[in-house]
Amino acid sequence: MAVKPVVQIRNLTKVIGKKTIIDQLSFDVYPGEVFGFLGPNGAGKTTTIRMMVGLMRMTEGEVLIDGNSIKTDYENAIVKVGAIVENPEMYKFLTGYQNLVHYARMVKGVSKERIQEVVQLVGLQGRINEKVKGYSLGMRQRLGLAQALLHRPKLLILDEPTNGLDPAGIREIRQYLRTLAREENVAVVVSSHLLSEIELMCDRIGIIQAGKMIDVQRVNDFVQNEQAVMVSFEVDPVEHAVHAVKANFPECDIEQADRKLTIKIEHELIPEVTAILVEKGVRVYGIQSSVKTLEDVFLEVTGGEQVV
Amino acid sequence: MLHLIQNENMKIYRRVGTWVMVGLVVAAVLVAAIFTNMNASDETTNWRTDSENAIQQAEETLNNSEGMPKAFKDSQERSIAINEYRLENDIPPLESDSIWSFMDSSTGVVSLISIFTIIIGAGVIASEYSWGTIKLLLIRPASRTKILASKFIATLLFALFSLVILYISSFIIGGLFLGFNAVDQPYLTYSGGDVAETSMAIHYIVEYALASVNLLMMVTFAFMLSSVFRSSSLAIGLAIFLMFTGSQLTYILSQYDWVKYILFANTDLSVYFDGSPIIESMTLGFSLMTLLVYFIVFLLLSWLLFTKRDVAA
Numbered sequence: 163m164a165v166k167p168v169v170q171i172r173n174l175t176k177v178i179g180k181k182t183i184i185d186q187l188s189f190d191v192y193p194g195e196v197f198g199f200l201g202p203n204g205a206g207k208t209t210t211i212r213m214m215v216g217l218m219r220m221t222e223g224e225v226l227i228d229g230n231s232i233k234t235d236y237e238n239a240i241v242k243v244g245a246i247v248e249n250p251e252m253y254k255f256l257t258g259y260q261n262l263v264h265y266a267r268m269v270k271g272v273s274k275e276r277i278q279e280v281v282q283l284v285g286l287q288g289r290i291n292e293k294v295k296g297y298s299l300g301m302r303q304r305l306g307l308a309q310a311l312l313h314r315p316k317l318l319i320l321d322e323p324t325n326g327l328d329p330a331g332i333r334e335i336r337q338y339l340r341t342l343a344r345e346e347n348v349a350v351v352v353s354s355h356l357l358s359e360i361e362l363m364c365d366r367i368g369i370i371q372a373g374k375m376i377d378v379q380r381v382n383d384f385v386q387n388e389q390a391v392m393v394s395f396e397v398d399p400v401e402h403a404v405h406a407v408k409a410n411f412p413e414c415d416i417e418q419a420d421r422k423l424t425i426k427i428e429h430e431l432i433p434e435v436t437a438i439l440v441e442k443g444v445r446v447y448g449i450q451s452s453v454k455t456l457e458d459v460f461l462e463v464t465g466g467e468q469v470v
Numbered sequence: 471m472l473h474l475i476q477n478e479n480m481k482i483y484r485r486v487g488t489w490v491m492v493g494l495v496v497a498a499v500l501v502a503a504i505f506t507n508m509n510a511s512d513e514t515t516n517w518r519t520d521s522e523n524a525i526q527q528a529e530e531t532l533n534n535s536e537g538m539p540k541a542f543k544d545s546q547e548r549s550i551a552i553n554e555y556r557l558e559n560d561i562p563p564l565e566s567d568s569i570w571s572f573m574d575s576s577t578g579v580v581s582l583i584s585i586f587t588i589i590i591g592a593g594v595i596a597s598e599y600s601w602g603t604i605k606l607l608l609i610r611p612a613s614r615t616k617i618l619a620s621k622f623i624a625t626l627l628f629a630l631f632s633l634v635i636l637y638i639s640s641f642i643i644g645g646l647f648l649g650f651n652a653v654d655q656p657y658l659t660y661s662g663g664d665v666a667e668t669s670m671a672i673h674y675i676v677e678y679a680l681a682s683v684n685l686l687m688m689v690t691f692a693f694m695l696s697s698v699f700r701s702s703s704l705a706i707g708l709a710i711f712l713m714f715t716g717s718q719l720t721y722i723l724s725q726y727d728w729v730k731y732i733l734f735a736n737t738d739l740s741v742y743f744d745g746s747p748i749i750e751s752m753t754l755g756f757s758l759m760t761l762l763v764y765f766i767v768f769l770l771l772s773w774l775l776f777t778k779r780d781v782a783a
Contacts, residue, residue: 215609217781241611251602255485264480267473268610309606 168349174223185373198364199353206373207353244315250306258290269313284308299326394424396448406442478624491586503647517562521553548660555665568652572644580681583632588692591625592705595696614777684737690768697772736760
């Protein structure tokens with residue numbers, strides 16, 4: 163089934179002076195998915211987001227939101243977007259509620275009930291009539307999320323959404339974003355440096371480095387597409403086991419420790435190895451495959467280098 | 471668009487600073503009233519002899535006015551006509567401690583309002599940048615042009631609001647301190663050789679409007695600087711500095727003819743009603759055109775820089 167993407171980014175390029183900040187970026191985001199936008203500092207995440215919401219002009223390329231061009235049909239495109247760009251900065255001398263009223267007035271069809279509903283959603287009902295001055299960073303983050311959701315956008319863009327939240331808050335936001343994507347079919351674009359966050363929150367990830375998209379993949383593929391994985395077998399006796407594996411898989415690396423045998427093999431072969439071990443009378447106490455974390459892959463893909 | 475102006479108003483009037491400024495306007499009027507009341511003399515001069523003297527003096531000056539500029543002669547003729555009208559119809563001139571002459575001196579507070587409106591106008595764009603809220607403000611289905619226009623309108627509404635406060639408060643405070651007894655005195659206008667009576671209240675509204683020309687231009691200037699530099703302190707500083715030095719500057723340069731194209735040579739329109747312009751060839755029409763050109767240029771620059779520039783940082 164061909165699902166129409168909510169965001170289509172084509173050859174997005176930004177040149178400032180002589181420097182190419184963003185270089186021929188292209189990717190799509192589909193309804194109902196959480197897309198993670200990952201990259202080292204200075205890679206161009208925020209610049210890309212700014213161009214997506216029209217705060218910056220693109221030098222080249224095109225951003226379509228639900229088929230409407232940000233460049234030529236801005237008002238019809240942006241009305242489908244809710245966003246927090248960088249920190250959720252609010253009018254500090256206004257109350258949380260007044261801030262929401264402010265943004266609600268700028269879009270058609272946001273009722274008072276909708277404002278209340280959103281306030282409930284982000285869990286600010288107790289403090290909404292206080293001035294933002296007295297809010298903690300986490301509360302501002304929630305208020306930022308509330309203003310982004312007011313007009314029921316089809317696309318939610320969040321820059322570092324869990325920044326400043328406590329663990330419970332992070333978990334809450336994560337679950338909320340997942341629910342939003344699943345139940346309301348909203349496309350969510352999340353940028354973050356927090357790799358573990360992205361891993362837990364996102365369906366797909368785009369890795370950007372030095373203004374180029376190096377890789378776009380599903381999170382699961384991303385961490386599991388490596389053919390060979392490291393598998394540890396807790397066995398007794400180890401010598402028998404090493405012998406058996408060597409006989410059957412002569413080309414594979416074997417590490418041997420006390421009661422532990424670690425080999426690098428294809429994921430598909432784990433049952434076979436187990437069968438052979440059992441056949442040879444080796445007692446198997448445990449099998450553990452260590453999946454590469456996203457962080458490993460991220461560092462591998464970006465070469466672990468610092469981008470200045 | 472109305473919603474956008476409502477938003478800007480909310481951001482202006484929900485701040486304490488705004489109300490401090492409005493309070494200062496009223497306080498300035500109050501202080502002025504107290505001083506006027508303290509210095510008021512009880513001796514009543516005979517205005518009839520004063521008027522007769524004034525007529526005589528003006529006639530003498532007119533007789534010896536060979537080679538004087540026409541504007542000067544006009545002002546003498548005006549003085550004669552008005553004083554004669556006073557004597558004929560028994561209308562005394564304003565006494566220095568009457569409510570209306572107090573209103574007259576309170577037009578000076580308009581420059582205080584100019585400063586406050588410059589502060590508001592300079593902040594209305596630049597603050598959004600310094601607060602960082604510009605990023606959330608601009609990602610809405612409202613064009614940058616409309617947002618800019620709503621900000622400008624809200625700034626002018628603040629000026630209007632302050633002027634109304636000034637007008638009402640100086641009327642009430644003036645009346646309380648100096649008495650309302652002179653309220654029904656008419657204002658005498660002179661044009662084309664005829665003297666006519668108009669309401670004082672309307673006369674002072676016109677006075678305020680004339681005094682506000684400078685306000686409007688300086689606020690628009692500050693608004694432009696705010697959009698160009700995105701820094702409210704720079705915009706406030708530069709606009710207020712030029713507001714105070716501008717007229718001196720034109721005075722110093724008044725030997726050159728091109729000085730008439732300088733903004734500040736044109737902001738005081740009252741010279742066309744009583745007084746003489748800094749360069750003789752200037753007319754009301756010329757000044758209005760010059761002001762209009764400046765006004766459009768200021769707004770165009772604000773618009774260009776607000777709508778076309780990237781929002782970074």
